[in-house]
Amino acid sequence: MATLVFVHAHPDDxxxxxxxxxxxxxxxxxxxxxxxxxxxxxxxxxxxxxxxxLADRRRAEAEASAEAVGTHRIVWLGHRDSGMHGxxxxxxxxxxxxxxxxxxxxxxxxxxxxxxxxAVIGYDWHGGYGHPDHLMVHRVARHAVELAARRPRYxxxxxxxxxxxxLMTVAREQGLLPExxxxxxxxxxxxxxxxxxxxxxxxxxxxxxxxxxxxxxxLACHASQEDAAQLxxxxxxxxxxxxxxEHFLEPGRAPGxxxxxxxx
Numbered sequence: 693m694a695t696l697v698f699v700h701a702h703p704d705d706x707x708x709x710x711x712x713x714x715x716x717x718x719x720x721x722x723x724x725x726x727x728x729x730x731x732x733x734x735x736x737x738x739x740x741x742x743x744x745x746l747a748d749r750r751r752a753e754a755e756a757s758a759e760a761v762g763t764h765r766i767v768w769l770g771h772r773d774s775g776m777h778g779x780x781x782x783x784x785x786x787x788x789x790x791x792x793x794x795x796x797x798x799x800x801x802x803x804x805x806x807x808x809x810x811a812v813i814g815y816d817w818h819g820g821y822g823h824p825d826h827l828m829v830h831r832v833a834r835h836a837v838e839l840a841a842r843r844p845r846y847x848x849x850x851x852x853x854x855x856x857x858x859l860m861t862v863a864r865e866q867g868l869l870p871e872x873x874x875x876x877x878x879x880x881x882x883x884x885x886x887x888x889x890x891x892x893x894x895x896x897x898x899x900x901x902x903x904x905x906x907x908x909x910x911l912a913c914h915a916s917q918e919d920a921a922q923l924x925x926x927x928x929x930x931x932x933x934x935x936x937x938e939h940f941l942e943p944g945r946a947p948g949x950x951x952x953x954x955x956x
Contacts, residue, residue: 694810694955695723697844699800699833701788701815701825702732702773703754704914708923709820709849710813711761711910712900713938717955718762719903725807726758727767727800729829730788734773734781738916749916756913761906765807769799774824777882782824789824793831800836809844811955812837816850816941822883834943847896847954848941851888853877859933889941896940897951907935 696717700706706714706726714724731747741749751768758766774789775781782789788796804812814833819826830848837846856877881887900907908931914920926934940954 693721693723695725695807696955697725697727697800697804697807697809697812699727699729699812699814699829699836701729701819701823701829702735703728703750703757704732704735704911704917704920705826706754706761706763707757707907707910707914707920708935710938711757711907712903712935713813713898713940714763715761715903715906715910716898716900716953718764720955722955723765723807724761724763725765725767725803725809726754726763727769727803728754729769729796729832730771730773730825731768732773734775734779736916736918741916750914753914753916757910760909760913767803769796771796774828777822777824788828791828793828793835796828797832797835797839800832801839804836804840804844805842808842809840811845811847812840813847813849813940816848816889818881818883818885820849820851821881821887822885827883845954846943848943850894850939850941852891852894852897852937852939853886853888854891855937855939856888856934859930863930889939891949892947893941894939894949895942895945895947896954897949898938898940898953899936899951900938901932901936904932904936 732750733747771788772786774787815830
């Protein structure tokens with residue numbers, strides 16, 4: 693049995709990015725821990741929120757997602773959501789973006805030590821799409837590996853930019869998307885860089901088609917969030933094509949994308 697620690701920026705990031713791999717690990721008998729760096733309080737406020745705090749709603753959604761996936765433990769680091777790049781909230785008191793990166797890395801390392809983790813999974817160098825909190829998660833997860841009492845394997849989840857481009861092309865050719873005005877995967881994302889990572893730079897492609905029902909269930913727990921709702925609205929075939937493989941980098945590994953299970 694391996695212990696895998698997934699470090700995410702906000703509640704719902706685990707559902708869209710790694711819930712398939714997490715569920716597959718659980719099914720294999722591994723221990724899965726999910727660390728949330730922030731409380732997600734700058735996400736979408738649902739119409740039925742009422743007088744309740746959005747952070748409380750999102751915490752409850754994360755707990756429901758963990759139950760759907762089979763996650764064994766959730767850890768909250770307690771920082772505030774920094775909001776998108778350039779928002780005034782980036783520098784608000786308690787925001788992750790202005791937190792002491794060494795101190796946050798120590799928080800993550802404490803979880804790694806407590807769990808005697810075999811692997812930790814963070815984000816690629818620009819957090820997938822440049823969100824300030826994702827950038828910080830990249831930094832602190834990578835540094836936490838150096839601080840841990842026993843050095844775990846380190847992987848980074850990312851999006852396969854070339855796969856996304858191919859899927860968009862097919863969708864347009866089949867008339868599912870207009871020729872103009874649709875999302876361009878090569879356009880600048882939140883930090884000015886294109887989303888994800890070129891396929892040639894990725895190391896692992898994890899087949900999670902057997903976990904798509906779990907992944908959809910995890911996303912449904914976060915349906916108050918616009919991104920999750922949009923993914924849930926996709927037809928089953930499109931959902932499977934886009935969400936059926938999760939991609940990872942493993943710094944220091946020889947180049948070449950391998951379809952397989954990194955944690956065997």
